Amino acid sequence: MDLSSINPALLIASLMVSATPILLAALGELVVEKTGVLNLGVEGMMITGAICGFAIGVNTGSPVLGFMFAAMSGALLSLAFGILTQYLLSNQVATGLGLTLVGLGLSSLIGKPYEGIKSPTLQKMELPILSDIPIVGPMLFSHDPMVYFSVALVAATWAVLKYTRAGLILRAVGESHDAAHALGYKVVRIRILAILFGGACAGLAGAYISLVRVPQWTEGMTAGAGWIALAIVVFASWKPWRVLIGAYLFGGVTVLQLNLQAAGAKVPIEVLSMSPYLITIAVLVIISARGNHGAPAALGKIFHASQ
């Protein structure tokens, strides 16, 4: 095995790229769950975003338009979930699972003509001055805009939840929808908005895979990333910065094991392939085992403003 072939700077740079879709999807789901809604359709919204973003990107030649359309398509799909669960009071778990199945089917239908095509991709955005720093520059400050956007979104989500009145109301709705309703807050409207945000984030996450990371379309290319995002939200105890840690950890181990495979490590490939999942779960279990889980108290409960 030749470990010297693994370049740490390159490793970290590629782990950020590899973690970005999971980070975006998990962050969206975190906001949704903070309002007390459990949307298990992340995988379906991601893959729909992936194909819609890819199709628009290929046809217009503009990845930016692709991302915008992917966010809209994810939001649109999540709106179906929102109407079913918030207005028609359907079961959130079943509806979310259904959403995943719809998304997978829809995406392979739309995606048939696009197989084997290469899409235009985002240009790297070298941050002035910062990207000139040796080692750290190429590692952290020489990425495409979506990587910076995702980290900025973590900071923004954290600040909004912690310091603003909107964030306080959002958390309150997730803690007790009855109390929030009694105080005059529009529970259903707030939840719909959060669901739309979650859908848009998942759509962006999917498009990042098909437009930047791979960049081409294959059926089922999200390969369970949506489920990992859901797990990361839980193990991160619904805290934005912990979601970032979880996503980067998963991304990091994924990249590392690929590098190890390439370097010819004397470990069965199967073990290497499953290691990102195992290590992410192990670390997050250790973090969350220290108590203070912080699950929103009304998570998954159906709200109806009767009485």
Next chain:
Amino acid sequence: MSDPLLRLSGLTKAYPGVVANSDVSFDIHAGEVHALLGENGAGKSTLVKMIYGLVKPDTGRMTLNSAPFAPSAPSAARLSGVAMVFQHFSLFDALNVAENIALGMENAPKQRDLAAKIKEVSNQYGLPLDPYMRVGDLSAGERQRVEIIRCLLQNPKLLIMDEPTSVLTPQEVEILFKTLRQLKAEGTAILYISHKLEEIRSLCDTATILRLGQKVATCTPADTSAKELAEMMVGETLHVPERATGAFGDVILDVKDLSLRAPTEFGTALKNVTFKVRAREILGIGGVAGNGQDELLGALSGEVSSNNTVSLRGSDISKLGPQQRRALGVLAAPEERLGHAAVPDMSLSENALLSAAVRKDMMRFGFVNWGKAKLYAEHVINEFDVRTPGAGNAARSLSGGNLQKFVIGREVLQYPDVLIVNQPTWGVDASAAAAIRQSLMDLAEKGAALVVISQDLDELMEISDHFAALNEGRLSSIRPVQGLNVEEIGLMMGGVHDSMEGAA
């Protein structure tokens, strides 16, 4: 008299199938404590929700300070100076005091300024609070303080209070009344909803009584007896539970040195609980919620087993489960109606079966005899006047009072030797409560031993022979109810019974 602060004229609100309020009119003046009385379902909460902007009236109008008042949402009501303290459902456990208060305010200031303001106002009104405590860690009395302070920070002209004392100890009630009198002196009007007639008589200047959605009377509570008030609410002569007090029989239930660890993080450990109940005796156990009531009921009903502590007529039953205890004649009705005493989504027949299968012989070779279960459910419905279309209806569809009657009736009609009930009349209106108490007394009269756990002291004084209080999982000394006064009870509930015993 000057112009009223709030005038309601001809308010009517109908829901499909039921008229919640029909042509209700009355005035509230500044500096007045106005009681709103009525049974469950009389339309009190709908009326209050209209004033607070949660519900829009179908017809009728309101004026506030002679200007038309039609709040479209609670925020509009709050901006006009109307604030409300809810009975439940309006605090967020996971958030701290300051965050909870900010959520109920329009234009809440920054956290730090708000925290300082909370400290200042809470001390000014004798209700000290730490703004950074998590609400989930507060006691019932402190939680109510949070709600009151939330209202007071907005300098309300009208404060609505929905059943504020149902969770408080007598001492906490005194503190609350002091605050309310201070507010009244400052010119705040208070609309006070309560079932507790004696409280209303001591606190309120005027009372409006609702029955079936209509105003039936306005009176001065101080000049009206509690019995008269109750009869106006119910619309008929109220039957006060009575019983002939005979001699007690042999000891039936004997609990010795019952100590149990707290079942959950938020539970209470039981510490050396010891008591005996004889045939024809009712032991009343008081205490503020969360002092071990649920745990004691669990240990007696068989949900939690213990070691050599509970015996029935001298034989140890502390290892037996609920079904085995039921077979021996030990029945229990827990406090939480939906989810503990009854399965919400199951029909009344099914719920009847769950508790009465053994004693009412509803199983044969492992098969359920649904005919018998349905007959028994119907028997309970008839005997206890449970208002429901039939035994096939889900438990969830019944109102709280009706389901409570069913849950108690289901146990009483199995004629147990020992019956343990927790909060038998919680949230039940006056006439139904009287009927439930009467049935408990009748059961004791037939020779059963009863343990009644309740937070309603008037209830315990009315029906029990002996009284004890739970405090942090310890049972106070057991005293005869005859000759016990409120101060003594308050001290027993506060856990200072030992020093009192020494003094006696």
